[in-house]
Amino acid sequence: xxxxxxxxxxSEWKQQQVLEExxxxxxxxxxxxxxxxxxxxxxxxxxxxxxxxxxxxxxDFICETPRHMRASLxxxxxxxxxxxxxxxxxxxxxxxxxxxxKEHLLPPTEAVLHIKRSVLPIGEAxxxxxxxxxxxxxxxxDTALLLEGCRQALLLNTKGWEKRSVSEPTAESIVRGPxxxxxxxxxxxTALIRRxxxxxxxxxxxxxxxxxxxxxxxxxxxxxxxxxxxxxxxxRRIQDIEIDGVLESGYIEQFIEDNHWSPFPIIxxxxxxxxxxxxxxxxxxxxxxxxxxxVLIAPAVLSQFYHSPEDYYERFLISTLxxxxxxxxxxxxxxxxxxxxxxxxxxxxxxxSKLVIAMAAGRATVPFPSVVEALAMEISIEILREAxxxxxxxxxxxxxxxxxxxxxxxxxxxxxxxxxxVIVVALTTIGSFAAPxxxxxIALRMLRFPVMLLAAAFGLYGIMLFMxxxxxxLCSLKSFGVPYLSPFTPRNLLAxxxxxxxxxxxxxxxxxxxxxxxxxxVRLKPSxxxxxxxxxxxxxxxxxxxxxxx
Amino acid sequence: xxxGKQNPKRKKNKTNSSPYKMTVQQxxxxxxSTIIGVGVLTLPRSVTDAGHQFGWYSVLLGLLYGVxxxxxxxxxxxRFPGKTFVEFSSEILGSQKVKWLGPVIRFPLILIYxxxxxxxxxxxxxxxxxxxxxxxxxxxxxxxxxGTMLLLCLYLAWHDVEVVTRVNEVLLxxxxxxxxxxxxSAYQNAQMEFIMPLVPYDGYWFQLLQGxxxxxxxxLGFECMLxxxxxxxxxxxxxxxxxxxxxxxxxxYLLIVIAGIMAFGYEELSRQAWPxxxxxxxxxxxxxxxxxxxxxxxxxxxxAVFTTAGTWFYCANWTLSELIGRPHKRRWITVAYVxxxxxxxxxxxxxxxxxxxxxxxxxxxxxVLAFVIPGLLLLIAMARKLDHRGExxxxxxxxS
Numbered sequence: 001x002x003x004x005x006x007x008x009x010x011s012e013w014k015q016q017q018v019l020e021e022x023x024x025x026x027x028x029x030x031x032x033x034x035x036x037x038x039x040x041x042x043x044x045x046x047x048x049x050x051x052x053x054x055x056x057x058x059x060d061f062i063c064e065t066p067r068h069m070r071a072s073l074x075x076x077x078x079x080x081x082x083x084x085x086x087x088x089x090x091x092x093x094x095x096x097x098x099x100x101x102k103e104h105l106l107p108p109t110e111a112v113l114h115i116k117r118s119v120l121p122i123g124e125a126x127x128x129x130x131x132x133x134x135x136x137x138x139x140x141x142d143t144a145l146l147l148e149g150c151r152q153a154l155l156l157n158t159k160g161w162e163k164r165s166v167s168e169p170t171a172e173s174i175v176r177g178p179x180x181x182x183x184x185x186x187x188x189x190t191a192l193i194r195r196x197x198x199x200x201x202x203x204x205x206x207x208x209x210x211x212x213x214x215x216x217x218x219x220x221x222x223x224x225x226x227x228x229x230x231x232x233x234x235x236r237r238i239q240d241i242e243i244d245g246v247l248e249s250g251y252i253e254q255f256i257e258d259n260h261w262s263p264f265p266i267i268x269x270x271x272x273x274x275x276x277x278x279x280x281x282x283x284x285x286x287x288x289x290x291x292x293x294x295v296l297i298a299p300a301v302l303s304q305f306y307h308s309p310e311d312y313y314e315r316f317l318i319s320t321l322x323x324x325x326x327x328x329x330x331x332x333x334x335x336x337x338x339x340x341x342x343x344x345x346x347x348x349x350x351x352x353s354k355l356v357i358a359m360a361a362g363r364a365t366v367p368f369p370s371v372v373e374a375l376a377m378e379i380s381i382e383i384l385r386e387a388x389x390x391x392x393x394x395x396x397x398x399x400x401x402x403x404x405x406x407x408x409x410x411x412x413x414x415x416x417x418x419x420x421x422v423i424v425v426a427l428t429t430i431g432s433f434a435a436p437x438x439x440x441x442i443a444l445r446m447l448r449f450p451v452m453l454l455a456a457a458f459g460l461y462g463i464m465l466f467m468x469x470x471x472x473x474l475c476s477l478k479s480f481g482v483p484y485l486s487p488f489t490p491r492n493l494l495a496x497x498x499x500x501x502x503x504x505x506x507x508x509x510x511x512x513x514x515x516x517x518x519x520x521x522v523r524l525k526p527s528x529x530x531x532x533x534x535x536x537x538x539x540x541x542x543x544x545x546x547x548x549x550x
Numbered sequence: 551x552x553x554g555k556q557n558p559k560r561k562k563n564k565t566n567s568s569p570y571k572m573t574v575q576q577x578x579x580x581x582x583s584t585i586i587g588v589g590v591l592t593l594p595r596s597v598t599d600a601g602h603q604f605g606w607y608s609v610l611l612g613l614l615y616g617v618x619x620x621x622x623x624x625x626x627x628x629r630f631p632g633k634t635f636v637e638f639s640s641e642i643l644g645s646q647k648v649k650w651l652g653p654v655i656r657f658p659l660i661l662i663y664x665x666x667x668x669x670x671x672x673x674x675x676x677x678x679x680x681x682x683x684x685x686x687x688x689x690x691x692x693x694x695x696x697g698t699m700l701l702l703c704l705y706l707a708w709h710d711v712e713v714v715t716r717v718n719e720v721l722l723x724x725x726x727x728x729x730x731x732x733x734x735s736a737y738q739n740a741q742m743e744f745i746m747p748l749v750p751y752d753g754y755w756f757q758l759l760q761g762x763x764x765x766x767x768x769x770l771g772f773e774c775m776l777x778x779x780x781x782x783x784x785x786x787x788x789x790x791x792x793x794x795x796x797x798x799x800x801x802x803y804l805l806i807v808i809a810g811i812m813a814f815g816y817e818e819l820s821r822q823a824w825p826x827x828x829x830x831x832x833x834x835x836x837x838x839x840x841x842x843x844x845x846x847x848x849x850x851x852x853x854a855v856f857t858t859a860g861t862w863f864y865c866a867n868w869t870l871s872e873l874i875g876r877p878h879k880r881r882w883i884t885v886a887y888v889x890x891x892x893x894x895x896x897x898x899x900x901x902x903x904x905x906x907x908x909x910x911x912x913x914x915x916x917x918v919l920a921f922v923i924p925g926l927l928l929l930i931a932m933a934r935k936l937d938h939r940g941e942x943x944x945x946x947x948x949x950s
Contacts, residue, residue: 346686346687349841349842350841350842350843350845350846351840351841352839352841458687458690458694458698459686459687459845460846460848461682461687461695461848461849463849464849464852464853465698465702465852467853468702468721468852468853468856469702469705471717471721472702472705472706472709472713472717475709475713475716475717475720476709476710476713483712483716485716488720489576489716489719489720490572490575490576490716490719491576491719
């Protein structure tokens with residue numbers, strides 16, 4: 001069963017109810033056709049609704065086109081581009097029309113339409129009669145044009161706040177691939193995706209989430225490729241969120257995920273547009289949230305978390321090898337310290353005799369059992385890692401070196417930890433960094449500690465107990481109806497080609513129906529792989545060269 | 551303002567409309583990993599006890615019985631698609647006129663099945679505990695090992711059937727590949743003279759038949775398909791894959807038994823308590839990464855035991871709760887049942903010898919429940935011409 005609306009306490013619910021009512025009252029205090037013909041009254045109402053905030057700017061002026069009348073522009077300072085307002089709104093409105101204009105006597109009600117149709121050279125404009133809409137669009141960066149004697153306001157898109165330009169993604173860096181990353185603006189992000197998938201079937205659906213923050217959320221999918229059940233489910237869950245504010249994609253993620261208690265991430269996030277586009281083509285749904293460069297990818301399965309977009313850009317043998325290495329390093333990150341504990345304290349007979357002598361010599365001066373030693377080292381490395389994230393840029397690496405090398409070296413020579421333990425901890429830490437996605441690596445870092453305790457209690461048997469527990473848990477997870485362990489179980493041979501291994505792109509002729517609709521599953525036209533035969537090229541190309549020479 | 555208010559009260563949970571159906575590969579894995587369990591450790595002893603160096607013929611014979619058994623079970627289940635054993639047994643045994651007859655007759659039968667599954671689950675947990683305590687964790691109390699294993703079973707029993715099948719599918723790979731590797735590398739000590747002559751002569755035929763009886767007990771586990779029948783697809787490939795599910799443990803058993811006979815000779819082999827474990831101790835790992843393998847084998851074997859005990863407990867719990875008409879995820883009933891199994895496991899048999907004897911008796915009971923009763927039920931169903939194959943398709947066709 002899926003639960004995505006967090007259960008709330010009755011008191012909280014009531015409180016929220018009161019808040020919502022107050023907000024609704026504020027907004028709904030006026031009748032639906034709220035705007036009156038009296039401009040001053042309209043302005044006063046708007047002022048009151050926004051509580052005389054200082055960043056709200058009301059510019060009164062005399063409009064000359066299409067007729068002489070009073071008008072007002074309302075916008076929020078900082079959210080709009082003043083150039084657009086100056087050049088494209090004020091200028092055409094204030095210039096006295098040339099003699100050809102015959103419509104001086106247009107009634108004010110039709111003036112709005114006329115202005116929209118033939119005066120303002122601005123891309124997006126719509127008229128509205130409700131205060132609610134006016135306030136909402138002004139707050140999201142539009143400019144409202146109010147005219148004397150007119151019951152309608154014109155809402156003009158003048159969004160132009162300071163924004164970060166498209167830059168290289170910092171959290172997911174790769175060697176080969178595009179350097180563009182998402183930025184904080186929703187439209188920029190959807191455009192980045194559109195530029196990669198110029199498919200008329202690409203759908204962008206907007207939602208507004210957050211009763212107070214009114215954050216824009218866009219759901220992107222390719223019609224006919226994405227499973228429509230999943231698309232509907234994603235939209236339904238997003239619409240069911242009733243929270244006051246959404247500040248990052250993590251808010252949405254935590255409300256729409258299937259299992260709140262799992263350590264494993266059930267929804268993937270990325271700041272790479274190429275990754276998002278590739279996932280769209282696989283039939284997944286992308287959720288873009290305004291104000292964050294991290295977009296969500298749903299549904300997600302476990303094997304995705306050790307995939308990197310680079311795998312598809314490099315040749316298949318290399319990417320397969322890299323995936324093996326990543327899977328191995330994630331296993332090391334999870335299990336190496338506990339294996340060390342299990343072997344050294346329960347099954348020393350399994351270690352080759354020469355090694356066991358070396359290990360015993362290293363441990364001879366260590367006063368603690370291996371589990372205490374391992375826990376202490378692992379915890380201190382976690383502290384180091386957390387500290388180096390917070391430290392200001394230039395100091396970070398220095399502290400890393402100080403912590404890892406000097407403290408480790410000193411601890412060994414002081415006889416507190418054994419040298420092998422230092423190797424184990426170093427490998428574990430590096431292994432967890434090899435995982436391409438941060439949230440999956442965190443899950444492994446977290447699970448490492450209970451395994452260590454179980455290994456200390458039951459040796460290899462404890463590790464196996466924990467692994468079985470994790471397997472059962474993973475098998476029970478589902479992401480939007482897709483089993484988390486697919487394609488391994490239920491087995492899907494078509495999708496297995498792109499799991500631990502990565503088969504050549506020209507073998508991926510069909511789209512596996514794990515996430516996608518099975519109706520149109522052709523990825524590669526059957527002819528295109530056979531067209532390119534190296535033999536033919538060898539035969540034809542030299543001939544043409546010879547012809548050219550002649 | 552809130553979008554939820556614009557779209558009030560939508561239907562929740564549109565998904566999950568059709569009942570879960572497992573794939574044929576999942577059915578195979580479920581079968582195979584349920585069968586591979588504690589039998590693997592003692593099998594070489596029990597077959598060479600009776601059949602001497604020809605013991606591996608008994609494994610072949612047992613495999614034949616196993617295939618026959620799964621054939622009967624699948625044929626029986628296929629007549630009642632989408633129904634569990636509890637549901638269709640009352641239909642076979644009861645009458646359509648007297649409604650109460652079926653449930654009343656099936657009650658003791660199902661109860662016996664449930665208790666049998668509980669018993670074998672407890673025996674598996676106990677034997678597992680004994681092996682772990684003697685071989686690797688010598689200082690850990692038996693109670694803790696048995697208890698933790700049963701806790702894992704309990705955790706599995708709280709989930710749906712689809713989770714059980716997926717767990718089996720994943721763990722089968724984790725079990726089969728290392729066991730295959732280890733049993734193949736056990737051939738490094740093989741000596742041909744131990745297994746010669748290859749063809750049994752006069753007096754041995756009867757002994758081989760005798761030896762095939764314990765082999766039959768180590769193929770038990772496929773009878774769980776009686777319950778999982780509810781989630782089986784109506785697929786022509788189903789029978790083939792179910793038989794593969796018997797063949798996987800069959801081939802593993804055969805490899806291990808032959809390796810055991812060739813490494814130790816039957817006389818030595820038939821006197822060991824855990825012959826497979828001794829076999830693995832004799833294996834050398836190339837490259838000297840690990841000095842000895844038995845801890846690794848036991849680690850893998852935890853998974854094998856878990857898939858056996860877990861599935862059996864799942865079936866025991868499922869039958870019981872279906873019998874008393876409660877949903878099988880009722881947590882407190884499950885907890886109580888686990889406690890019962892724990893007590894059974896700790897009470898049965900004082901020492902290992904007595905435990906082996908109890909296991910033998912339980913195995914013979916299992917043969918009756920897994921081979922004889924499904925066969926009888928199939929005969930009755932055939933005689934009464936009870937067959938629901940293809941009914942749903944017809945219904946849906948009529949509806950459309």
